[in-house]
Amino acid sequence: MMKQILSVSWISLRSLPQRLWLSLATILTIAVVVAVLLAFLAMSNGFRKTLEGTGSDDVALILRGGASTELNSVLSREDQAVLETAAGIAKNNGEPMISGELYVVVNGTKKTSGTKVNLPLRGLSEQGIAMRGPVTISQGRLFVPGRNELVVGRALLGEFDGFDLNSTVRFGATDWDIVGVFETGGTVFESELWSDLAGVQNQFNRGSSVQSVRAKLTSPDAIEDLKDFAENDPRLGVDVISEKDYFKEQSQSTSDLILVLGWPLAIAMGLGALAGALNTIYTSVAARARDIATLRAIGFSSLSAFFGTLSESLALSVLGGLLGAAVAWSFFDGLSTSTLGGGFTQVVFSFQLGGALLVQGAILALGIGLVGGFFPAIRAARLPVAMAFSDR
Amino acid sequence: MPDTPLIMLENVSKAYRKAKSEISIFDQLNLSIKEGDFVAIMGPSGSGKTTLLNLLGGVDRPTSGTITINGERIDKMSESALSRWRAHTVGFIFQFYNLMPMLTAARNVELPLLLTKLSRKQRRENVMTALKVVGLEDRAKHSPREMSGGQQQRVAIARAIVSDPKLLLCDEPTGDLDRETAGEILSTLQMLNRDFGKTILMVTHDPEAAKYAKSILHLDKGHFVEELVTS
Numbered sequence: 001m002m003k004q005i006l007s008v009s010w011i012s013l014r015s016l017p018q019r020l021w022l023s024l025a026t027i028l029t030i031a032v033v034v035a036v037l038l039a040f041l042a043m044s045n046g047f048r049k050t051l052e053g054t055g056s057d058d059v060a061l062i063l064r065g066g067a068s069t070e071l072n073s074v075l076s077r078e079d080q081a082v083l084e085t086a087a088g089i090a091k092n093n094g095e096p097m098i099s100g101e102l103y104v105v106v107n108g109t110k111k112t113s114g115t116k117v118n119l120p121l122r123g124l125s126e127q128g129i130a131m132r133g134p135v136t137i138s139q140g141r142l143f144v145p146g147r148n149e150l151v152v153g154r155a156l157l158g159e160f161d162g163f164d165l166n167s168t169v170r171f172g173a174t175d176w177d178i179v180g181v182f183e184t185g186g187t188v189f190e191s192e193l194w195s196d197l198a199g200v201q202n203q204f205n206r207g208s209s210v211q212s213v214r215a216k217l218t219s220p221d222a223i224e225d226l227k228d229f230a231e232n233d234p235r236l237g238v239d240v241i242s243e244k245d246y247f248k249e250q251s252q253s254t255s256d257l258i259l260v261l262g263w264p265l266a267i268a269m270g271l272g273a274l275a276g277a278l279n280t281i282y283t284s285v286a287a288r289a290r291d292i293a294t295l296r297a298i299g300f301s302s303l304s305a306f307f308g309t310l311s312e313s314l315a316l317s318v319l320g321g322l323l324g325a326a327v328a329w330s331f332f333d334g335l336s337t338s339t340l341g342g343g344f345t346q347v348v349f350s351f352q353l354g355g356a357l358l359v360q361g362a363i364l365a366l367g368i369g370l371v372g373g374f375f376p377a378i379r380a381a382r383l384p385v386a387m388a389f390s391d392r
Numbered sequence: 393m394p395d396t397p398l399i400m401l402e403n404v405s406k407a408y409r410k411a412k413s414e415i416s417i418f419d420q421l422n423l424s425i426k427e428g429d430f431v432a433i434m435g436p437s438g439s440g441k442t443t444l445l446n447l448l449g450g451v452d453r454p455t456s457g458t459i460t461i462n463g464e465r466i467d468k469m470s471e472s473a474l475s476r477w478r479a480h481t482v483g484f485i486f487q488f489y490n491l492m493p494m495l496t497a498a499r500n501v502e503l504p505l506l507l508t509k510l511s512r513k514q515r516r517e518n519v520m521t522a523l524k525v526v527g528l529e530d531r532a533k534h535s536p537r538e539m540s541g542g543q544q545q546r547v548a549i550a551r552a553i554v555s556d557p558k559l560l561l562c563d564e565p566t567g568d569l570d571r572e573t574a575g576e577i578l579s580t581l582q583m584l585n586r587d588f589g590k591t592i593l594m595v596t597h598d599p600e601a602a603k604y605a606k607s608i609l610h611l612d613k614g615h616f617v618e619e620l621v622t623s
């Protein structure tokens with residue numbers, strides 16, 4: 001049986017050049033569908049990985065109770081003073097390792113579209129910088145406290161206008177000098193501007209308040225001690241979450257939204273591709289009707305006619321899938337872009353294609369090929385053998 | 393050559409339903425052809441020649457009656473059993489050759505052997521033998537489009553005989569060929585009948601072609617009206 005199926009498949013595939021343009025159209029349609037799906041999946045994947053790659057298990061993020069993001073949180077100097085006495089926080093030279101931070105929104109312009117967007121400016125101390133893993137100043141230098149100086153994240157610099165090294169930017173009535181470019185290994189922090197906490201508090205009229213406090217924990221498990229402390233101290237009304245979990249939650253809604261848009265769009269386009277595939281394979285069956293009937297007259301089974309026809313459809317879908325994957329890989333993998341993150345500010349991230357996503361693209365392509373070939377294959381299997389005796 | 397009939401049709405009727413009416417092609421048709429015979433079937437269009445060929449090849453089924461070929465009742469066989477039966481019992485020769493245009497002559501001839509358990513080497517040997525019988529061993533690697541109509545029909549004959557079936561069913565085998573080439577093809581069929589003992593049933597419109605057969609059956613309105621012995 002396998003010899004029969006392979007022979008009919010071979011004959012079917014060898015006859016493809018006779019339907020060159022129709023077959024190419026089907027391949028291209030499937031390729032477009034797969035490329036669009038993979039683009040969405042790569043976008044969602046890249047966004048999620050950027051946020052999930054940010055943050056540490058042994059750093060706790062403390063926000064005002066009920067605040068889901070840093071932007072809508074506020075903590076007073078008194079809150080910070082109480083938190084400095086909390087259990088579970090690591091110490092450096094006897095001093096608790098905590099960092100009060102301000103997170104304010106400033107204007108920026110996207111390079112690719114020229115649209116105005118919100119960008120995050122974070123006021124933080126050197127302690128806060130040290131808590132973010134290895135941070136390198138790749139160009140220039142770090143800001144000097146007390147001056148209106150900024151360092152700019154590498155990703156933000158690449159994506160938005162006006163933040164070049166040694167340039168000056170105006171936020172409100174204040175000019176800020178860009179004195180350095182920093183890198184954090186591709187995390188979401190590279191989408192931020194950083195400056196001295198006191199300077200930001202002063203220029204944005206925030207007094208001594210902060211929006212979040214980061215605390216270095218003695219160990220990842222110590223977060224439970226800190227949570228107990230925060231819950232049991234009546235002076236505090238805060239939520240405690242590990243920095244890693246915070247960014248994981250932040251990634252979820254946006255990456256889910258991208259997926260929710262991506263799959264239905266791909267399926268809708270896939271239905272169009274399916275119609276194209278059905279048309280192509282029905283045309284193929286009609287064109288090869290006498291060949292199929294002749295093979296059946298010779299003794300080939302109807303099953304071989306079925307699978308031989310299905311193989312043509314699957315071959316077209318595999319070619320379309322490969323082409324779509326190649327296009328997605330060439331044009332989207334590693335492509336840097338930005339979108340609105342959970343903090344209502346832009347998060348710069350790269351599209352990331354991987355094996356698991358390519359498998360999803362392959363499933364879509366093969367699905368189109370399978371359904372697109374199934375019904376014409378049934379017609380091929382049921383062709384009257386007497387057609388072998390028909391006129392040309 | 394044994395005198396037992398290779399083909400036996402007993403009270404075979406065939407009718408097609410079209411809209412609400414029934415069109416009868418054969419009614420209680422009987423036919424017996426012995427092994428080693430070469431029979432031409434002639435008749436006007438619509439007389440049932442091709443339907444008869446289809447019934448004998450297991451391509452179509454009778455409405456009633458029995459068809460026995462080589463000792464096997466084929467009128468009740470399942471579709472898959474008929475496929476297997478055709479593979480080893482019948483070789484078809486079509487008016488328009490029905491070669492696969494994308495395959496070489498050798499690959500076309502090899503097709504029926506793919507239904508056997510022969511090794512690739514054995515298949516290749518049998519293919520070359522069949523091509524040699526029809527005088528085309530030097531064209532094995534040529535594609536059909538590189539051949540004349542007569543050569544294509546000889547490749548089709550090689551394909552029909554490569555699995556050594558007892559029965560060859562020919563549907564207007566020279567209908568698409570000029571007189572001289574048609575003569576060559578018919579001589580080849582005669583040779584297969586004479587030297588290899590193939591039983592041949594040939595449907596034709598052409599009285600000249602029919603003369604190559606040992607006997608001619610005239611079919612008209614679903615009945616055999618005349619039998620002529622040519623040799």
